[in-house]
Amino acid sequence: MRFFPGGRQVVIGEYESLIKAMTKANIPIVASCGGEGVCSRCKVLIKEGQVKSLSTGKLTGEEQEQGYVLACRSFPESHLVVEVSEESKLGVHQVVLGEGGGNLKGRADGSKPGDSILSGSNGLCAGGSGVPLFRKLCLVMPEPDINDSEDDLGRLVRVIRSVTGIKHLQTNLDVLRTLPQVLRQSGWKVTVSLTGDGRYQAVEITEVEPGHTAGQYYGLAVDIGTTSVVAQLVDLENGRVVGIKGTYNKQAAFGDDVISRIIFASEGGLGELQKAIVDTINELIEELAKEQKIKPVDIRAVVCAGNTTMSHLFLGIDPTFIRIEPYTPATNSIPAVRAGHAGLNTHPLALIRCLPGIGSYVGGDITAGVLITGMAFSGKLTLFIDIGTNGEIVLGNQEWLISCACSAGPAFEGGGLRHGMRAMRGAIEHIKIASGGADVEYKTVGGAPPVGICGSGLIDCVAGLYRAGIIDRGGNFITAGSTPRLRESIEGMEFVVSWSGESGGRVDITISEAEVKNLIRSKAAVYAGIRCMLQTVGLPAEAIDRIIIAGGFGQYINVRDAVNIGLLPDVPVEKYSYVGNSSVKGAQTALISGRAWEEIDEIIHKMTYMELSAGSTFMDEFVSALFIPHTDLNLFPSAQS
Amino acid sequence: MTVTIAKEKWAGKVVEMVIGQGPNAIKVGGENTLPFLRFEGEIPNEPVVALEVWDTEPPDWPDVLASAFDGVMGDPVAWAMRCVDYGADLVCLRLAGAHPDNKDASPAEAAATARAVAGAVNIPLMVIGCGIDEKDAEVLPAAGEALAGKNALLGCATINNYKAVTTACVLHGHSVIATSPLDINLAKQLNILINEMDLPINRIAMDPLVGALGYGIEYAYSIMERTRLGALTGDKMLAMPVVCFVGQETWKSREAKTADSDEWGAQAHRAVLWEVITATSLVQAGGSVLVLRHPESMKQLKNHITAMIKEAGGK
Numbered sequence: 027m028r029f030f031p032g033g034r035q036v037v038i039g040e041y042e043s044l045i046k047a048m049t050k051a052n053i054p055i056v057a058s059c060g061g062e063g064v065c066s067r068c069k070v071l072i073k074e075g076q077v078k079s080l081s082t083g084k085l086t087g088e089e090q091e092q093g094y095v096l097a098c099r100s101f102p103e104s105h106l107v108v109e110v111s112e113e114s115k116l117g118v119h120q121v122v123l124g125e126g127g128g129n130l131k132g133r134a135d136g137s138k139p140g141d142s143i144l145s146g147s148n149g150l151c152a153g154g155s156g157v158p159l160f161r162k163l164c165l166v167m168p169e170p171d172i173n174d175s176e177d178d179l180g181r182l183v184r185v186i187r188s189v190t191g192i193k194h195l196q197t198n199l200d201v202l203r204t205l206p207q208v209l210r211q212s213g214w215k216v217t218v219s220l221t222g223d224g225r226y227q228a229v230e231i232t233e234v235e236p237g238h239t240a241g242q243y244y245g246l247a248v249d250i251g252t253t254s255v256v257a258q259l260v261d262l263e264n265g266r267v268v269g270i271k272g273t274y275n276k277q278a279a280f281g282d283d284v285i286s287r288i289i290f291a292s293e294g295g296l297g298e299l300q301k302a303i304v305d306t307i308n309e310l311i312e313e314l315a316k317e318q319k320i321k322p323v324d325i326r327a328v329v330c331a332g333n334t335t336m337s338h339l340f341l342g343i344d345p346t347f348i349r350i351e352p353y354t355p356a357t358n359s360i361p362a363v364r365a366g367h368a369g370l371n372t373h374p375l376a377l378i379r380c381l382p383g384i385g386s387y388v389g390g391d392i393t394a395g396v397l398i399t400g401m402a403f404s405g406k407l408t409l410f411i412d413i414g415t416n417g418e419i420v421l422g423n424q425e426w427l428i429s430c431a432c433s434a435g436p437a438f439e440g441g442g443l444r445h446g447m448r449a450m451r452g453a454i455e456h457i458k459i460a461s462g463g464a465d466v467e468y469k470t471v472g473g474a475p476p477v478g479i480c481g482s483g484l485i486d487c488v489a490g491l492y493r494a495g496i497i498d499r500g501g502n503f504i505t506a507g508s509t510p511r512l513r514e515s516i517e518g519m520e521f522v523v524s525w526s527g528e529s530g531g532r533v534d535i536t537i538s539e540a541e542v543k544n545l546i547r548s549k550a551a552v553y554a555g556i557r558c559m560l561q562t563v564g565l566p567a568e569a570i571d572r573i574i575i576a577g578g579f580g581q582y583i584n585v586r587d588a589v590n591i592g593l594l595p596d597v598p599v600e601k602y603s604y605v606g607n608s609s610v611k612g613a614q615t616a617l618i619s620g621r622a623w624e625e626i627d628e629i630i631h632k633m634t635y636m637e638l639s640a641g642s643t644f645m646d647e648f649v650s651a652l653f654i655p656h657t658d659l660n661l662f663p664s665a666q667s
Numbered sequence: 668m669t670v671t672i673a674k675e676k677w678a679g680k681v682v683e684m685v686i687g688q689g690p691n692a693i694k695v696g697g698e699n700t701l702p703f704l705r706f707e708g709e710i711p712n713e714p715v716v717a718l719e720v721w722d723t724e725p726p727d728w729p730d731v732l733a734s735a736f737d738g739v740m741g742d743p744v745a746w747a748m749r750c751v752d753y754g755a756d757l758v759c760l761r762l763a764g765a766h767p768d769n770k771d772a773s774p775a776e777a778a779a780t781a782r783a784v785a786g787a788v789n790i791p792l793m794v795i796g797c798g799i800d801e802k803d804a805e806v807l808p809a810a811g812e813a814l815a816g817k818n819a820l821l822g823c824a825t826i827n828n829y830k831a832v833t834t835a836c837v838l839h840g841h842s843v844i845a846t847s848p849l850d851i852n853l854a855k856q857l858n859i860l861i862n863e864m865d866l867p868i869n870r871i872a873m874d875p876l877v878g879a880l881g882y883g884i885e886y887a888y889s890i891m892e893r894t895r896l897g898a899l900t901g902d903k904m905l906a907m908p909v910v911c912f913v914g915q916e917t918w919k920s921r922e923a924k925t926a927d928s929d930e931w932g933a934q935a936h937r938a939v940l941w942e943v944i945t946a947t948s949l950v951q952a953g954g955s956v957l958v959l960r961h962p963e964s965m966k967q968l969k970n971h972i973t974a975m976i977k978e979a980g981g982k
Contacts, residue, residue: 498860500826650852657852657859657904 027106029053030073044070044077044097044108045279049298053110055097055279062286063099070097075106086516158620159327159377160221160245160262163189164238167214178205182231186218195220197231205234212236219243219326221377222620223362232375244268244325245617246314246372248307249391249610250332250340251275252284252415253439254578255303256610257310259318262326265618269314270610276302277339282441283415284335284387285349291339292346300342300369307340308371325372328365331381331613333389333416334358340380341368353386353637359630381616381626385635387431392418393629394612395576397622399605402427402629406571409556411594412608413438414577417552420633421559421570427633428562432555432644437541437548438481438579445523445535447478449582454483454535456584457523459490463509466523475530479523479537482582487523487537488545489590492654496521499654501542549593550651555638556595557647562636567595567661576608589665592655596662674707675700679901681955682869683711684842684908686757687791688818693756695955696869696908701895702953705979714950714972716965717757717793717958718750719914722772722780723764728960729924731935735962743780744787751788753962754969757820759793760784765806766797774809781810785817793820793844793910793958804831811835820844820956822910823874826857833864842870844910849876849886851893851905858904872956873907879916880945887911888952895953911949914960917942943967950975 027044028035029051036051045068048055055068063081072093080099167185170176176184179202183195208216219233247258252275259269277299281287291299315322330340334355338345341363343356359382366374381390392412401408403424410420417434420427440446440453447453452474458467468483470476479487491497496512498504503512503519511522520538524531560567573594575583585602588594594602605611616622638644650657655665680699685692695715700708724740725733735753739745747758760781764772772780785792794810796803807821808831815838822844824832829845836843845861847853854873861871873894877887897905917923922931923938931937942964946957950972959965 499863500856500860502826504830646852649850650855652852653856653859657855659859 027075027102027108030107030109038102040102042101044095044100044102044106047102048097048110049279049302055110063096068097069094070100071109073107073109076103077101077106078103158222158262159329159379159617160219160243162243162263163218163220165189165216165218167209167216169214178209182209182218182234186220186231190220192220192222192229194228195231196228201231201234208234208236221327221375223377223379242320242324244320245327245329246311246325247610247613247617248310248328248330248332249394249607249613250303250307250330250336251391251578251609252287252333252336253278253282253436253441255306255310256607257307257314258610258614259314259320259325260614260617262618267614269318271310271313271317273306273310276306282436284333287339288335288345288349291344296339296342296344299339303336303340304369308369311371322371323373325365326376327617328370328372328376328378329381329613329617330378331389331391331394331609331616333391333418334383334386335389337380337383337390348386355383355386358383358385358389379616381613382630384429384630384633385431385637387416387433388418388420388429388633388635391609391612392420392429393626393633394610394616395574395605395608396420396427396629396633397612397625398608398615399574401574402625402632407565407569409570409573409595410608411552411556411573411575412577413552413575413579413583415439415441417555419552419555419559421556421563422633426563427629428559428636429633430555430559430636430638432551432638434548434551435544437544438484440478440480440484442544443479443484443537443541445478445537446484446541447480448578449480449482452477453480454478454523455480455582457483457486457490459487459494459496461494463491463494463496463511463521466511468524470529475532476524476528476535477531478535480582481579482584482587484537484545485584485587485591485593488542488549488654489587491521491537491542492591497539497542497654500652501539501546501654503539503542546591546652546654549588549591550648550653553592553594553651553656554644554647557651558638558644559636561643561647567597570595570597570601573597573602574605574608575602576605578607581606589662590655592651592653592662592665596655596664672706675899677708677899679899679903679906680709681895681898681908682906684869684872686793686818686820686842688816691789691791692818693791695872698895699899701899702951703975703979710976710979712955713976714955714957715756716946716968717759717956718753718755718962718965719759719761719958719960720746720750720784721761721763722777723770725763728918729934729938731938732918732961744783747784747788750962751790753965755790755962755965757791757793757956758784758788759795759958761795762797762806762810764797765802766799767802769797772806774806777806778809778813782813785814785819791819792817793822793956795822795844798823800825800827804828807832808835811839811841814841815839818842820872820910822846822872824857824861826853826860829857829861830864833861833866836870837864837866842872844872844874845907846874846876849878849883849890851890851897854890854894855897855902855904858907862904868903868907871907872910873905874910874912877911877913877916877945877949879913879920880941880948881922882916882920884945884948888948891949891952891954908955909953910956910958911946911954912958913942913946913949914958914964917945917964918960939963939967943971947971 034051038047077100079095217235217239220229221232222229245260245262249256255275256272258267280290348355360380362377362379365372365376381393383389407423412418415436417432420429451472453471454468454476456469520536522536524535526534585599589596655662681696683697694712697711722743739749762777764770796807819841821841823846824843845857847857875890894905923941927933946968
């Protein structure tokens with residue numbers, strides 16, 4: 027079969043779905059439901075040939091007549107020519123690479139969010155007794171003589187120990203086999219590669235090269251997000267970040283969220299999911315290597331931060347029981363593995379370390395966040411919120427930490443909404459709706475013609491619809507006295523934010539009642555998670571000293587609007603700050619600082635995981651938050667005025 | 668040694684609601700204490716009892732229940748007068764005939780029935796729809812208009828049709844029953860939405876959709892208890908009197924519908940007990956208006972309430 031645009035060709039069997047063919051042809055496609063035939067996002071147009079379709083999902087009669095089918099439920103019956111529309115493709119969206127905030131509205135002071143106790147000491151092996159994941163040492167060794175006839179390895183170990191203080195050193199057979207020749211031919215002047223696993227005093231001599239050839243050697247810090255993947259290339263000699271790249275996670279072809287991917291993995295798709303993420307990271311490595319003019323084999327250590335499911339899928343570990351009561355992952359703390367074993371295109375002996383998590387839904391990406399915010403070692407009571415699909419929240423200070431995942435869903439990242447999108451060019455990021463809803467003013471990213479609504483726009487939109495009297499506090503459309511913008515559609519009532527033709531937009535951009543309620547559920551989940559944690563420790567929201575927001579969406583958020591709809595607690599705006607991609611920042615810190623691993627151990631040890639599905643507290647809080655801004659209006663005094 | 672009686676000091680109270688007009692009006696609510704705990708607060712009004720009257724003959728009422736209304740079940744006016752004779756505090760007119768699967772009676776027919784019943788009895792009226800939200804949004808405003816100024820209790824307003832029902836109450840001077848499914852937060856949300864349509868909180872009653880004995884009464888009990896505690900601790904949006912549709916739930920139960928048996932005993936006795944125990948339990952949880960079906964149940968419930976009030980030191 028052939029694909030347009032692009033013209034790529036691929037051969038498939040009659041029992042392989044079109045979505046599988048597209049994966050083969052490396053054409054990224056949206057399949058929010060994981061190929062269940064219900065989300066209708068993987069719509070493609072058959073230009074030539076015959077297919078057999080099992081279901082048509084929500085395709086309209088008109089679309090079916092034109093020849094649209096669902097790629098996940100269609101199988102070839104002949105040679106095919108298939109057109110893939112832009113809306114079905116996974117766009118190369120804007121990825122939050124790791125830079126700190128700055129555009130968080132309302133931060134009054136000039137404070138830098140994410141000031142870490144580690145910043146300023148980010149040098150190699152900085153402080154403490156930890157060891158870096160990888161380093162090279164240039165050594166000049168004393169030659170043996172009749173009074174000092176120690177064996178070659180013993181001599182090498184003795185010298186390394188005297189330079190580094192590392193007590194336990196191991197090596198491998200390959201090194202031993204060539205060691206006598208290398209030492210002598212180089213005149214006892216060698217470069218030694220040391221690989222540690224970051225947390226223990228066990229370090230391996232992985233390579234001994236003749237002469238002083240240290241040259242350049244690099245590490246890779248990777249944030250494996252459910253939706254986006256970001257990789258940082260770090261010069262391990264000086265700890266500097268030399269390059270950074272981000273892209274979407276190719277696993278999105280098998281489901282939008284971790285649950286649908288776990289199901290896909292349990293049904294035999296684990297290999298495909300693993301390949302998808304390894305391919306994603308390898309592509310980033312290739313791009314970074316090309317850009318920095320280095321060889322992938324110069325990458326000698328990798329630290330990954332991802333949620334528990336992502337870590338499992340990345341290494342091909344069975345994730346089935348993460349989602350089955352009582353929610354037990356294979357491990358929260360994955361031991362170091364070799365890059366060659368995991369399929370990463372770096373030095374084959376490079377160590378990969380995944381940051382440890384503490385539960386099924388609070389993983390290494392959150393540990394990374396706690397690490398770089400320094401909250402676990404601060405006297406200030408800090409609330410850390412990752413406003414993403416999984417909605418992890420951590421509350422605590424130097425004495426205690428408590429965490430949970432409230433499953434906010436991808437709505438604020440544009441997922442599951444007909445006109446939702448990430449904050450890229452053409453996304454409506456701010457909306458003003460006049461009373462009654464007749465007039466709508468909006469602003470798009472880059473001032474481009476509108477193509478959809480991103481997270482901040484959606485928050486504005488819900489707040490605006492309520493203020494304008496178009497929805498009630500429960501998110502129901504009030505139809506009486508409606509404007510032409512409020513209309514009936516096949517999926518119920520919808521409000522037109524932007525008409526086609528307006529500002530150069532090509533389609534009507536709408537938000538439906540079901541979508542408003544979807545957003546209210548998302549915001550309710552986040553707020554209910556926060557309330558549950560405060561209740562568990564018996565503290566009021568006023569006790570929180572600072573609130574740190576992480577995650578791709580946080581960058582664009584308007585705190586005032588978020589408080590108005592009840593997404594975030596009604597505390598002074600000055601308490602809020604944005605930390606950026608704390609996951610990749612944490613991975614980078616762990617890559618270059620041995621001491622970070624000691625802190626991570628302490629964080630993991632301190633942090634309590636709260637299972638929200640046990641007991642009735644979360645459900646109670648969730649329902650009370652399914653309201654604008656909340657059922658208990660006293661919790662939002664400033665939203666009332 | 669003297670025992671000091673521990674008394675709770677409550678900050679809030681249940682609002683007092685007036686149902687009906689003139690000398691026949693009754694009041695419910697107004698408590699600033701838990702049920703029957705008069706030693707630490709005021710209980711200005713006792714719980715009241717309504718009997719159901721249908722605009723159309725109920726198809727599946729067992730004989731032990733139907734026999735109490737022998738000869739009047741085809742005539743809502745005569746039926747309502749029989750309820751007055753039995754000593755009901757209110758008549759609860761159920762417009763079951765408006766149900767699309769029943770007679771699909773029109774709003775005008777519903778209004779005529781309501782007007783006729785109201786004209787025949789000298790006790791306050793509740794008017795309940797057929798339970799289909801869309802249809803109730805049509806028949807309740809029509810009935811409300813027919814009863815304009817009579818200060819009836821109209822229901823049930825749900826999250827889907829509260830706007831139409833509330834508007835009718837605002838326009839024609841009635842109070843509303845706000846129904847939500849056994850959830851304190853959903854109940855509160857509906858109260859806020861209704862209140863924001865400018866219906867004052869002393870014209871809103873809450874229906875938590877109780878379950879009968881053996882069929883979820885414990886959920887209803889704890890929800891009602893939380894509602895009362897909410898009112899007493901100052902939550903205005905939970906400070907409304909609670910209506911319990913006890914008869915409707917009781918007479919669905921197998922224990923009330925099954926004929927005499929060795930295992931369960933005589934139906935007449937058992938069925939009435941099922942209704943009485945459900946009602947007395949919910950009175951303990953803070954119910955203000957108990958809607959029953961059997962006159963014998965009503966008699967026993969009223970005896971119980973009188974005894975409890977006397978125990979608590981009388982009025």
